[in-house]
Amino acid sequence: MSNFSKEKKVDAFxxxxxxxxxxxxxxxxxxxxxxxxxxxxxxxxVNKAIxxxxxxxxxxxxxxxxSEYPSPKKELQKVGLILAGNxxxxxxxxxxxxxxxxxxxxxxxxxxxxILIKAVLNQLIKIEPEFEKQIQFVNRLENFDAVIATxxxxxxxxxxxxxxxxxxxxxxxxxxxxxxxxxxxxxELAALGKDIFDYYGLGCRNVSKFFVPEGYIFxxxxxxxxxxxxxxxxxxxxxxxxxxxxxxxxxKVHHFDNGFLLVTxxxxxxxxxxxxxxxxxxxxxxxxxxxxxxxxxxxxVLSQENIPVPHxxxxxxxxxxxxxxxDGVDTMRFLSxxx
Numbered sequence: 001m002s003n004f005s006k007e008k009k010v011d012a013f014x015x016x017x018x019x020x021x022x023x024x025x026x027x028x029x030x031x032x033x034x035x036x037x038x039x040x041x042x043x044x045x046v047n048k049a050i051x052x053x054x055x056x057x058x059x060x061x062x063x064x065x066x067s068e069y070p071s072p073k074k075e076l077q078k079v080g081l082i083l084a085g086n087x088x089x090x091x092x093x094x095x096x097x098x099x100x101x102x103x104x105x106x107x108x109x110x111x112x113x114x115i116l117i118k119a120v121l122n123q124l125i126k127i128e129p130e131f132e133k134q135i136q137f138v139n140r141l142e143n144f145d146a147v148i149a150t151x152x153x154x155x156x157x158x159x160x161x162x163x164x165x166x167x168x169x170x171x172x173x174x175x176x177x178x179x180x181x182x183x184x185x186x187x188e189l190a191a192l193g194k195d196i197f198d199y200y201g202l203g204c205r206n207v208s209k210f211f212v213p214e215g216y217i218f219x220x221x222x223x224x225x226x227x228x229x230x231x232x233x234x235x236x237x238x239x240x241x242x243x244x245x246x247x248x249x250x251x252k253v254h255h256f257d258n259g260f261l262l263v264t265x266x267x268x269x270x271x272x273x274x275x276x277x278x279x280x281x282x283x284x285x286x287x288x289x290x291x292x293x294x295x296x297x298x299x300x301v302l303s304q305e306n307i308p309v310p311h312x313x314x315x316x317x318x319x320x321x322x323x324x325x326x327d328g329v330d331t332m333r334f335l336s337x338x339x
Contacts, residue, residue: 004130006071009100010062012128017057019123020050030119034088038112039236041088045199046116049088052319053120057096065322066100069336076134077338078104080144082151082159085110087199089117093322094148094331099124101335104134106144146338148331169334171327174299175208175269176317179287180221181305182213184314188304189224191315195302196261197228198318200237201273204299204326205317208271210263210278211287222258232260241274269297299327 019027031050034041079098083091090113098105109117118137125132141147146167149159156172163170178192195207232238237260244262248255255264266277281287288307291298301311325331 004102006066006100008128008130010059010066012124012131013057013062013096013100014059015127016120016124017054019127020054020057020120023050027119027123030115034113034115037115038085040200040202041113041116042234046088048198048318049116053089053092055319056093056322061322065332069101069332076103077145078106078143079335079338080106080108080138080141080147080149080163082108082141082147082149083110083113083117084150085112085114087203088113089120090203091117091150092120093320093326094150095121096322097331097335098148099131099134101332102134103146103335103338104136106141107135107137108139108141109137146334148334150326167334167338169329169331171329173270174204174297174327175271176205176300176302177209177211177269177291177298178207178314179211179284179291179301179303179305179307179311180213180216181284182216184220184304186220186224188314189221190227191313192221192302193225193228194315195317196225196276197231200231200234203318205320207302207317208276209266209269210276211281211290212278213284214280214282216278216280218256218263222256222261225261226258229260237274240272244272244275269294 031043031046034046035043081091081094081098083094095105095107095117107117121135125135144166147163148169149163150171151159153173156170159168159170176195178195192207198206232241241260241262245257248262248264253264255262260274262275263278264275265279267279268277271277279290281290284305284307288309291301291309300317301309302314302317303311304313
């Protein structure tokens, strides 16, 4: 492994990124297999994830990202990775981080997303065979030195107990929020639609809640996202929409409905699929303060305003940079400290 330099690894990942942006027929056929196994993994959504990861692996960003961290230590550690499977390739960033930091990745895929992950890593090994020494797929984690595990709030309690004796990163449920002022343009609101509907709203970077000014009228928002109406043609999404609509109607809960998205008032961050919660504010400072109070439960904040909390613009939630770490935990710093 001593001859396997950081430069060679970066070059391999750049070439992988180029491949993901222009995959061959064999790789494209794997998309069909993934779709057959997971009904949420439609051609459009899988291609979206493949393209996003391909764009992420560019030379400029890889160089910038890695410039902050020391060179890999000679002593390799076995890092167990428990991957989620809610959206395509959701655990890929953790794998890249482990491999490029020089450690061995013990990968436990989600049963919902094992085909795409394996196909991408097989392509990486074709590009740079040295990586094969660092990649192991496992059904059960054993003989590990550290762990990065992603799961629900319930599973995280088990993870915290089971992995307590080794260095670990445990990720729980998080949600993303958007702060609106009523001044947003149609184009900005259309971009916000991507943050809501990409991957059918199944990711932690999908917006599940709005903070809106008191008396906000949703007509302009609904008009701006009308082009997402095909979402309702996906049977799983429609089932969720129909179920959640019936719950709101039976319980006589006031809500807004455009035929494929339900918007209802609630202080909760997390919302059911096909539903977005909203909470009104009198002053924008009040909304900012509420966001700060809940920062441990929020993955991404989106706003077009210059607010005093870390945030991104509408439309950018599902295209994170390499340094946009899940839960704000610096994975590479964690991996660099392993000895």
